[in-house]
Amino acid sequence: MSLGIVVGMIGCGLQLYAGRWLRRMVQAWIEIVRNTPLLVQLFIIYFGLPELGFRLSANTAALLGLSNYLGAFATEIFRAGIESVPTGQLEAGRALGLRPLQTFRFIIAVPALRAVLPALGSQFTLIMLATSVVSTISADELASIANGLQTTNFRPFEIYLAASLIYLAMTLALRGLLTLAAGAYVGRWRE
């Protein structure tokens, strides 16, 4: 997940400040990732890449697939956040004699982050739920453990119900935590 954010940040930086060609490439990458199912992306990474000579373990492939997926979405979210900051604010920063990096850190990043927190939060939840998909390429996580269990005791419904409840608990916990974090963060900057 945090890897996805880093990818998202890099992608976003490229998207906003890089040259035209690079920007177009990033845009194409986002469109491709956003408009194809994660499952198929995982299949390409896990089954397809070995054909080209890159052999990855299931866990690495899953990690790569998920960070790539989250990265594309995070790029869009960050970009929306940064673009939501009025240009007047940027000019004000420059008028105060701040260097570009300083302007970014003190003037843009804060309101932008505040604007994107809800969207980012719900994206995190979605990604956490999406992790269940990597069980299909036999990477280790909750759903694949559940799969393993149900093949040994033949009680699929009970196992999957339990797994679902765990997911539900995690989602609710994550959502609560994010709300708390967002509240604390926004509150701190409002003063």
Add this chain to the structure above:
Amino acid sequence: MVVHDLTWNSIEYLLLATRWTLILAAIALIGGGIGGLLLAIARTSPWRAAWIPAAVFIQVIEGIPLLMLLFLFYFGVSLSGLRLDAWTSVSIALSFYASAFLADIWSGCIRTVPSGQWQAARSLALGYIPSLRLVILPQAIRIAVAPTVGFLVQLIKATALASIVGFVELTRAGQILNNMTFKPFLIYVIVASIYFAICAPLSIWSRSLEARLKTPFNR
């Protein structure tokens, strides 16, 4: 074992399987649309007995991965004695999934209609249902179109998961082809591009709808 070559027939096979992806998405959209509308109305209604169950339902479905939902319906319903084929259980699971997310989107849209509209409808002596039908929903629908189209993209991508319980749609067809030809990279890239060809126009459409909606508010 014979290793087949990838021919035009295989592409045709994939395109035929795409049909099932689309049908599945349509069913989920219709089922989810009906469920989602009822849930959204219940969620925004002033009665506790209506909005609390709706809110809980939305939270629970959104909190469980779709994959788990599919398994629960696939294995769970047969446990109760009813025999469902993959087709039915997948449609039901996807409809549940869609109804929760659509209810969430739509109840948000209903809430963005200013409360003055409710009061105005009330003062015209309209009851709850008529004011919802004649005043609130027409305004909410306008706001709802763009995010709904956006969700449709997500729904189409979600149908890929149906392949896991053995339902033959685009992704599953790709797997079957792969088992025959052993060209995973090429096949899955083709599969991905078919998804892309379906979803990208929808994404673009949703974005242009969104942009069109925004303009009057910016002035």
